[in-house]
Amino acid sequence: MTSELISLTAAETASKVASGEVSAVEVANAHLDRIGAVDERVHAFLYVDREGAIAAADAVDKARAAGEQLSPLAGVPLALKDVMTQKGIPTTCGSKILEGWRPPYDATVTARLKAAGVVILGKTNMDEFAMGSSTEHSAYGPTHNPWDLDRIPGGSGGGSAAAVAAFEAPLAIGTDTGGSIRQPAAVTGTVGVKPTYGAVSRYGLVALASSLDQAGPCSRTVLDAALLHSVIAGHDPMDSTSVTDPVPDVVGAALRADVKGLKIGIVRELGGEGYQAGVRQRFDEAVTILEGLGAEIVEVSCPHFPYALAAYYLILPSECSSNLAKFDGVRFGIRVGEGDGDPSIEQVMGRTRAAGFGDETIRRIMLGTYALSAGYYDAYYGQAQKVRTLIQRDFAAAFAQADVLISPTAPTTAFKLGEKLDDPLAMYLNDVATIPANLAGIPGMSLPVGLAPEDGLPVGLQIMAPALADDRLYNVGAALEAALLQTWGHPILQEAPSL
Amino acid sequence: MSTSTADAVVPYDEVVAEFDPVLGLEVHVELGTNTKMFCGCPTEFGAEPNTQVCPVCLGLPGSMPAVNATAVESAIRIGLALNCKIATWCRFARKNYFYPDMPKNFQTSQYDEPICYDGYLDVDVETDEGMKTFRVGIERAHMEEDTGKTSHQGGATGRIHGADYSLVDYNRAGIPLIEIVTKTIEGTGKYAPEVARAYVTALREILRGLGVSDVKMEQGSLRCDANVSLRPSPDAKFGTRTETKNVNSLRSIERAVRYEMTRQAAVLRAGGTIIQETRHWHEDTGITTSGREKSDAEDYRYFPEPDLVPIAPDPAWVEKLRSELPENPAVYQARLQAAWGISDFDMMAVVRSGALDLVAETVALGADQAAARKWWVGELTRIANDRAVELTELPITPADVARVEALVGEGALNDKLARQVIEGVLAGEGSPDEVVAARGLAVVSDDGPLLEAIDAALAESPDVAEKIRSGKVAAAGAIVGAVMKATRGQADAGRVRELLLERLGVSE
């Protein structure tokens, strides 16, 4: 029965494929069937590459039959966020302006997935150019939260998180600029990791804010995330900002799952006022569990965190205004208004951009253009970079007192579609707890810690570690996950209504 | 093609009597690296449009730059040769503006953190009081990428307005450039045009010596923009400047600066104001015409390039590069001039013709310096000009010229035959020895045939023979001439004379 195949973890699937118990093609078909059955309602995918997926799965089966050594995730299906290029496959970034564009090259992440025998099912929905916390800013319509189809799945990577939560894929790739992996994970009851900045190559990731963007794994278990992390991470000469340090042993850490003697810091500035009662309750319970597992809980203060959101909303729009300049209709994507009158090239570029970009994108391009302008640069971009340095110092001080830091991932559970669409500031506040990690370049993970009593929706807990110590996330995350699983008796996603 | 009418100008001597010129020169040098600044695409000149491109230099979504280490090394070597300080830490910056030949709609350049800064270059200019050295300050030398090339099709003018459509070739996009910017050049007085030319000439020699670029102005691998302004006196504040582009020969630099001074003087004299603008130089008509207006308020929204890590050259490596620099051309020139014992004027002729290295190499291979200069600065420069190529592009090497001179020294060739050998080498007939053999050009040195010819000539002019015998040695010339004629110039005239006198039993 296909439902058994789709409910397996990635680790289980890989081992069954490797042993020959199931074929990779059967696994791929089971997931493609599931997508066919539920995605009309969830809308996690913008494009499903049925032929490509079957061909990739078939290649894994043939390699196995030929006695070749399979890599640890060979034959496991994956959903790729539509911000990552895949050769010959439409890549839109959730924007009209890229409609119909088929990139002539694979992102480094895509290439590594292919090389590892991972079966790419298709491209997932997202807020346009990864700007948003609800996936409502996609030009192709919103994604729906599998827990409640009237609610948002988080953003910008709502498609990737929803695909994993809806059992359309056991794994997905997300990208996280201010929380776009972690916040969707929190509101969909899944696991999402933003690795250390530079741990995963950005080559082929269509840039939103280059100094903040980072790709990472989405999954239903901590171990699955670790397995995917170790496939995609590592230095890439095509991305000179990628780190040269060896990839930490994240899989080993996930298997160790032992917090005895670890110092875990609760960030005072993340979790008080403005956080939903049920979110705080589940977070506090998780802290108690960690303490019970032998961790030492300390409280730390990061006094500059209240300025993080403001700094983020200057740095991101500034970089984004420049990164999105290339979308002009000259070399790729749509071209608008060429035949209208006798327009100059500048007019066609302007018309293309006006027609191709959505409101939120235009809002941020305008903000960034303004912030970078002569005479304003120092007051805005320059000042924001100083705040960034202060936040890095806050983290350094906090990590002197604790091995990892924890907080709720998002202040609330999933809100209703349309609820915050007209209130950008309320929307921006969803990322208040996740943004500091991006500003400092440190790794963060969100994992489910239960359902909020008042609405029955998932609550996420965020773990943060010092740069390059991504393995600590997996160690702590796996320990907490195991303890929670024991309490619940089953994975949390089993409590989601059937689709 | 220019559509505007020529502006009024003031005679040059009146300009310099009334105004003090201030210059600023920006030189863009295309580096001769095998690959582009931020990707692995090849950089050969003249390939089919859009065949040397990839996701990076096309600015496709998702692509990222990676710095070409050879370009960084070249930039540092250029800075060192221009007496610059080398940054211990610097970044690239994005210069944001929309233009169709800019793939990303921003240029990856350097802004307030150039890799090289605060240097100078001394240049010599001939003045009324003899040779004078001017020190040109170097503000900065920084790395950046070139843009693509747009060509406007159809329409009347070949310019963007009125064109039916435009084609963009991105082969040039991403070629590494070094932009070298001078500090304001003051105190040149009437020699401003000569200083401008001397600066670019000296800079070109340095770049050539470093081997970092082929520095071909006509192909655009070395491009110069000249900022010119006038002020009433050296104490006055700077006047408004114009930036003249499209100046692509050494001669044009001098002419363009001179023209712009005379044009600005006419505007100022008439009580007008100079508009800060870009102007285009027209080689054919010798004038500049107005381009786009350029204000200081033009806002490129520079910010540090977040897709690249900062560059922090190891000081030990920089010192190593410094120790390996070729000799400074000025020092090198002075050394050669002393060794050759020639005048400033003669040395200038060698430098200006771009023959310095060729002459030096020819001399190093054993040729006499005067003979080497005679060939390279005279005959060969003339031929190169006729063919409109660089001297170095002629199909003849210093070794060829040295060999021809060696044959002359041995008496195997005379001047006239030597010219024919050079001609043969240039025509692709092979090495000098091969040309000599193929064309049968060797000087007749076997005494036998010479004696026969002498006897024949004496028999034809018995009266002259008698005069010589009687001691009128001066008459020997007529017989020597006849022998030379009979041997079609292949005889060594000196030897003919010796044999003749010997034959007649006469001594000088």
Ligand SMILES: [Zn+2]
């Ligand atoms: Zn390229």
